[in-house]
Amino acid sequence: MSVRNGENERMQREELEQVQLERLQSTLNRAYKNVTFYKKQFDEHGIHPGAVSSVQDIAALPFTTRKDLGDNYPYGLFAVPLRDIVRISPSSGTTLKPVVIGYTKGDLKVRDTITARFLEAGGVTEADIVQICLNPGLSGWGRALKEGAEYIGASVMPMSNMSTKKQLMAMEDYKTSALLTTPSYALHILDVMEAIAMDKNRLALKAIIVAGETLTEEGRKTLRTALGAAVTAGYGPSDVTGPGVAFECGGDSGLHVSEDHFVLEIVDPQTGRPCPQGQQGEVVLTTLTAKAFPLIRFRTGDMACAITAPCSCGRTFFRISPITGHTGEILTIRGVKAHPSQIAQMLEAQTPSGVTPPRFLVHVFKESHLDMIEVWLEMTGSLFSDEVKEVEATLMKLRKQMFQTLGLEVTIKMMEAATLDRFGLPSGGVVDDR
Amino acid sequence: MLRIKNLHTYYGRIKALENVSIHVRRGEIVSLIGANGAGKTTMLNTISGLLPAAKGDIYFHDKKLNGRQAEKIVGAGISQVPQGRQIFGPLTVLENLQLGAYLRYKNKETDAIEEDLAWIFKLFPRLKERIKQIAGTLSGGEQQMLAIGRALMARPKLLLLDEPSMGLAPLIVKDIMNTISALRENGMTILIVEQNARASLKISDRGYVLETGRVILQGSSEDLLNDGDVKRAYLGKDYKTFCEGREKV
Numbered sequence: 001m002s003v004r005n006g007e008n009e010r011m012q013r014e015e016l017e018q019v020q021l022e023r024l025q026s027t028l029n030r031a032y033k034n035v036t037f038y039k040k041q042f043d044e045h046g047i048h049p050g051a052v053s054s055v056q057d058i059a060a061l062p063f064t065t066r067k068d069l070g071d072n073y074p075y076g077l078f079a080v081p082l083r084d085i086v087r088i089s090p091s092s093g094t095t096l097k098p099v100v101i102g103y104t105k106g107d108l109k110v111r112d113t114i115t116a117r118f119l120e121a122g123g124v125t126e127a128d129i130v131q132i133c134l135n136p137g138l139s140g141w142g143r144a145l146k147e148g149a150e151y152i153g154a155s156v157m158p159m160s161n162m163s164t165k166k167q168l169m170a171m172e173d174y175k176t177s178a179l180l181t182t183p184s185y186a187l188h189i190l191d192v193m194e195a196i197a198m199d200k201n202r203l204a205l206k207a208i209i210v211a212g213e214t215l216t217e218e219g220r221k222t223l224r225t226a227l228g229a230a231v232t233a234g235y236g237p238s239d240v241t242g243p244g245v246a247f248e249c250g251g252d253s254g255l256h257v258s259e260d261h262f263v264l265e266i267v268d269p270q271t272g273r274p275c276p277q278g279q280q281g282e283v284v285l286t287t288l289t290a291k292a293f294p295l296i297r298f299r300t301g302d303m304a305c306a307i308t309a310p311c312s313c314g315r316t317f318f319r320i321s322p323i324t325g326h327t328g329e330i331l332t333i334r335g336v337k338a339h340p341s342q343i344a345q346m347l348e349a350q351t352p353s354g355v356t357p358p359r360f361l362v363h364v365f366k367e368s369h370l371d372m373i374e375v376w377l378e379m380t381g382s383l384f385s386d387e388v389k390e391v392e393a394t395l396m397k398l399r400k401q402m403f404q405t406l407g408l409e410v411t412i413k414m415m416e417a418a419t420l421d422r423f424g425l426p427s428g429g430v431v432d433d434r
Numbered sequence: 435m436l437r438i439k440n441l442h443t444y445y446g447r448i449k450a451l452e453n454v455s456i457h458v459r460r461g462e463i464v465s466l467i468g469a470n471g472a473g474k475t476t477m478l479n480t481i482s483g484l485l486p487a488a489k490g491d492i493y494f495h496d497k498k499l500n501g502r503q504a505e506k507i508v509g510a511g512i513s514q515v516p517q518g519r520q521i522f523g524p525l526t527v528l529e530n531l532q533l534g535a536y537l538r539y540k541n542k543e544t545d546a547i548e549e550d551l552a553w554i555f556k557l558f559p560r561l562k563e564r565i566k567q568i569a570g571t572l573s574g575g576e577q578q579m580l581a582i583g584r585a586l587m588a589r590p591k592l593l594l595l596d597e598p599s600m601g602l603a604p605l606i607v608k609d610i611m612n613t614i615s616a617l618r619e620n621g622m623t624i625l626i627v628e629q630n631a632r633a634s635l636k637i638s639d640r641g642y643v644l645e646t647g648r649v650i651l652q653g654s655s656e657d658l659l660n661d662g663d664v665k666r667a668y669l670g671k672d673y674k675t676f677c678e679g680r681e682k683v
Contacts (some may be wrong), residue, residue: 018437018455018457019457021440022456022649022652025455025649026648026649026651029645029648029649029650030651033645033650049648050452050453050648052453053440053453053490080662080663081662084662084663104661105660106653106657106660106661
């Protein structure tokens with residue numbers, strides 16, 4: 001089955017650039033007209049959208065950061081009146097306030113075609129039985145993947161909070177042929193299969209499609225060998241877009257950027273200038289078809305490099321390398337973006353006013369291939385009392401709040417000040433043992 | 435087929451078009467919609483060479499058109515059906531059609547012209563019935579058919595239609611739109627400018643929305659017909675009652 005805008009994937013570069021320019025210009029005109037934030041940004045930089053006469057001119061426009069998204073919570077960046085919004089989709093964001101993304105009916109349709117394109121490149125067809133396994137922090141993606149797979153016409157089992165064993169049972173009984181998940185969860189499934197002595201021949205998997213984290217070549221090989229399925233990856237910043245901004249095609253290495261819907265730039269994270277060809281830099285995204293929530297030069301915090309050589313698959317969209325890291329302190333935990341400042345703000349809110357909140361470090365490590373996050377909290381009188389009961393209540397409250405804000409289970413460990421000092425990191429520092 | 439990049443057009447010092455980029459693929463019907471004064475007619479007149487482009491590029495089959503004279507542009511394969519028909523009232527239907535092939539008569543393509551006349555009479559049987567009638571005495575719908583027929587006599591590859599539904603009764607509008615669809619079935623590529631957004635989007639593949647000389651929206655006709663802004667501004671759907679109460683959230 002061909003996806004409605006499938007022909008775009010093989011468009012001649014000249015035609016693609018025309019389409020990009022037209023969509024970029026109308027996006028800028030609309031954002032300037034309808035979103036106060038963008039109008040102010042452009043005016044302050046002395047740039048008028050009418051001055052953008054090529055896709056490359058985009059480099060003169062100001063960036064949009066995650067802080068801007070937080071500052072404009074909830075509806076400040078919407079470019080259409082609320083009455084045109086049919087879906088309000090919050091994601092944890094990387095500030096204390098979540099990011100709220102709005103979709104018009106048309107936006108959802110566009111997202112479906114983008115997601116379907118990504119899934120089709122990974123081998124999903126209308127004959128497939130698709131199972132989606134994601135953690136609650138990625139529930140927005142869970143919906144996007146479900147709708148994208150349904151758009152193709154596949155039979156879809158949406159994400160649920162079943163245990164891995166139950167997921168495996170469903171996978172076996174329902175004869176799941178395509179698994180959509182994160183790389184770490186796919187590897188975790190292997191561990192569980194081993195623990196319950198489940199043979200791969202009991203599963204009917206033919207495709208594993210992953211997003212949210214970088215799929216290493218080693219991980220791909222392990223999964224392919226252990227499950228006998230094709231493994232392909234997709235990319236998207238989970239807090240602001242769907243998972244199919246870029247996707248692997250099963251041809252040459254790297255991920256094709258859906259260039260008819262996004263302009264993807266690679267910039268030097270320090271200077272903000274475009275990186276020379278092939279050099280690693282920060283991924284900056286501009287939406288070309290989003291009506292309700294246009295993003296102009298959004299700094300994703302993800303690091304990658306561009307691959308401009310043509311791909312053997314025949315698609316004309318350029319490719320990016322897998323994400324090789326992140327700028328600053330943005331953490332990606334099981335695909336969910338988080339920032340230590342979110343924890344700092346939660347602690348501050350818990351501490352009585354006028355008292356310094358306790359110091360903390362964020363410890364990230366892997367357990368059975370899954371990212372785990374621990375907060376090491378300093379034992380001080382500012383937050384904790386001598387009563388064990390009260391301490392436990394406070395910890396419980398914090399854990400709950402962190403789960404609600406980040407969509408991740410967080411373990412909190414109490415530490416002596418001297419133990420924290422040993423790491424030589426400021427409060428909010430990250431100890432990454434992955 | 436037609437590719438326009440960053441077009442700027444002025445009337446004296448008044449900017450009528452600012453940085454407009456559009457394209458039309460072979461065999462497509464594309465609509466330009468927008469309110470009065472948005473720049474729709476300016477756009478067509480700039481393409482057909484009646485107005486000079488201050489900046490930007492117009493490519494037709496990869497050849498640059500800007501700066502060429504209007505008749506050269508007709509020769510290249512672009513014919514415009516102007517707003518308000520502008521047929522030659524005192525002349526007969528046949529004479530009007532023959533004038534449309536003026537450049538081709540000069541090239542002595544007489545046989546081909548006869549063939550095209552027959553084709554146009556097949557397309558618009560009404561014109562054949564009124565072949566000797568003075569054009570000024572035709573009804574509005576017939577005059578529109580004549581204007582389209584006259585443009586077709588130049589054997590264009592791309593037809594520019596400026597407000598073909600203007601001043602016509604709804605039933606006649608439907609007729610004209612059906613004829614335009616039929617033209618596309620015959621391989622014609624069409625760029626149509628309309629205030630009657632619904633009628634033109636219905637027969638189009640894609641559309642662009644112009645507002646004060648800028649493109650603010652573009653997409654498939656289906657998407658535009660369902661778009662909130664387009665519905666409110668150009669399709670006349672009344673949202674007021676529905677919106678009240680929701681705005682306050």
